[in-house]
Amino acid sequence: MSISPVQAARQELSGFKGQLIGPEDSGYDEARTVYNAMIDRRPALVALCTDPEDVALVVGFARDHGLPLAVRGGGHHGAGLSICDDGVVLDLSLLKDIEVDPAARTVRVGGGCLLGEVDRATNEHGLATPSGIISTTGVGGITLGGGLGHLTRKCGLAIDNLLEAELVLANGGRVRANADENTDLYWAIRGGGGNFGVVTSFLFRLHEVSTVVAGPTFWPVELGAEVLAAYRDFILHAPRELGGFFLFGSVPPGPPFPEEIHLQKVCGVVWCRIGDDTDAAARDMAPLLDALPAPLLHGPAPMPLPAIQSAFDGVYPPGDQWYWRADFVDEIPGEAVELHAKFGAELPTWKSTMHMYPIDGAVHDLAPTDTAWSYRDSNWASVFAGVDPDPANADVVKRWSIDYNDALHPYSAGGAYVNMMMDEGQESVRASYRDNYARLARVKADRDPANLFRLNQNIEPAASD
Template sequence: MDRTPAQTARAQLTAFQGQLIGPEDSGYEDARTVYNAMIDKRPALVARCTGPEDVALAIGFARERRLPLAVRCGGHHGAGLGTCDGGLVVDLSPLKDIHVDPEARTVRVGGGCLWGEVDRATHEHGLATPSGIISTTGVGGLTLGGGLGHLTRKCGLTVDNLLAADLVLASGERVRASAEENSDLYWAIRGGGGNFGVVTSFLFRLHEVSTVVAGPTFWPVELGAEVLAAYRDFIPHAPRDLNGFFLYGSVPPGPPFPEEIHLRKVCGVVWCFAGDDTDAAAGAMAPLLDALPEPLVHGVAPMPHPAIQSAFDGIYPPGDQWYWRADFVDDIPAEAIDLHAKFGAELPSWKSTMHLYPVDGAVHDHAPTDTAWSYRDVRWASVYAGVDPDPANAGPIRQWTVDYFEALHPFSAGGAYVNMMMDEGQDRVRAGYRDNYARLARIKADRDPYNLFRVNQNIRPA
């Protein structure tokens, strides 16, 4: 009888310390599941790795057998790029070490950590680093794609705070990437995704951020055009301590929101002022609030930084159907505002949403060629996300997302944030990196010439 890949791996990889899980094993269904329930792939083998040695063994097994190779940390990617059919998944979830150095203001993070785990550890010292907006997101995926979040305007992208990373390459070689070591690789992984190796450890710069003044301001969706126009004019001139992303969505059906507005469609801003001075926060928000009608709710208050980081976790647990599209945006003319208002009023489910994340402030302190992330000159990153727990609604949420994207794409800067893209083809990947793509392709040819790491927003070897 022929052995399964899992049985073969267990027989051959005798030094492997973690778990090797195949379809015949009792834990397989759990091991293959990712965040987006629209993704239903069946890998031949899931290798839960306990350290770099396990990662190297798993990579070697996939390389020698020419198996598709996917790498998973939090498994949040909308296109399901943390898994694959018939291949090997390197599952980093056991790599959970976190070490905060409060004097150096750094944190070393294992490649399997989730951002909520990091936020809690750094918060004990009154420190933080930019880390997205949903705390169940994996550190690896968010970081390697760039990293937008509540602290972007003050502290930059997550990659702007990445000081070093330890990787296992396609060859199995273990290397460190930093400004001093393997600087080409260090440049590439700051936005170039998982194309160049498996990161088993990250070293991040930390900032003095402990208590923040944060929360949502919601207006009726009928005011969408007016609110978006005011937000467009306001946020580029707001102080860097104030981050706020615009959204279309629905009021969650639970506290702290008043019952009479539960599930009501709204537009609004989710704020995060990086400090505990409520007067300064109110003053920073005032030009926008004073220019608009009274909101349905202004739920802004002092809170620990991890609280705003995890505020969306309960709304978006694992197991929902997701379909995403995205773009970078430099200007939002009146015609685009009207289209946003149209689609924002037609949300196909209460969890579906559109976000406009500001890409300015500290992000603009870097040139487009300083890191692989090239869109340093735009002002927003838009994302359209159709979300619903019911598989029967997968079609409608996908159609709304695609229609919304196609209507607004002519007003975009051309490319998109790779962490918010589906599997949309090479032209979209190239557009996401612009002039940096050629350099990335050369580094890819040097570090992964046979494109072993291709289950991603793929940069093909030059």
């Protein structure tokens, strides 16, 4: 190409209604910035699309010019897979339509929406769809990878509530995928990530969830082994209405936390019990609390669901250095409990953390082959996240995450949740899909045979016979 991609796009994409941004334009640095400040890439072109027609034009431009194509929704993924060097970034952030149908209990969501925007719109009607724990996360990326969060035990994953999606394919075609149309694609996008096209619109099922009893219970980190062992034995037998993920972390240095415990290393549970009945919530939590010493802090209280969904936003704003590793977990034997306690006590920075999300309950109601997300028989999804605002600590947090994961991986189910992986290569991707990988590769060969959509946790097209 004798002229730059942004110059070529401006000449060729006459019908494009959005904004084309190149390295020489003001706003370029903002347009190429993603959530994880450890990622610093320089695309040749950022295309802010306004509608599916814009999306199709950009897909065709990248394809026809042989340019790498990254698709950006919220830009939250730890590996920075929504940005690329010397290629095209298809930015969906202007696709913000949200249409709630209270009677049908559905919400139609544009591909550029963030979780908090959807939470607020649905909460006005006393409804919610399950996904995530940080409200600035993009709906698109988290959904296509699975979408677990506070409501998972009762309501399932985001993909379990995905009724329909509208996509732009690699050939520029626009299709609808649901239980009756393009069923191969509908199966694949429920866990298979952004491998099959650009989703411009999602239709989700809604549940009657408005107020929840939510908040943390913290114990000193020295009790890590005791608390994790008790939690392990408790949570899988708790009512489905009770969500609660285990963590190692540090108490944030600000309200609403008491000043005397600010920055103290802790272990604990972040609760989210559906409904406003505090007595029922106390009864549901009691078996764990009664089995353990008195906590440093027990903070669950009634609140609107969007409040707990956004509770981590202030702790983890854009611009921190992140390095993630992850595993699916079937069981947590005593040896694993002790290793968790060891690494939890060695948190390298106050923002670094380990979360153990329960994925039993409603997730187990589907079989491993019902969607692309295959770990339906596992009980937890764990993430080891080294985090710090200072670039000087990037190697420190990365090393802790890798060492922690390496120590615990022998006790894992063998694969990891793709939304919490870094760019770890094909072996890790295959392990994340297990027996579903071959079917995904066949759908990929049919829908994207040239692997245009490869800047993701990539599923390679199956070889032709």
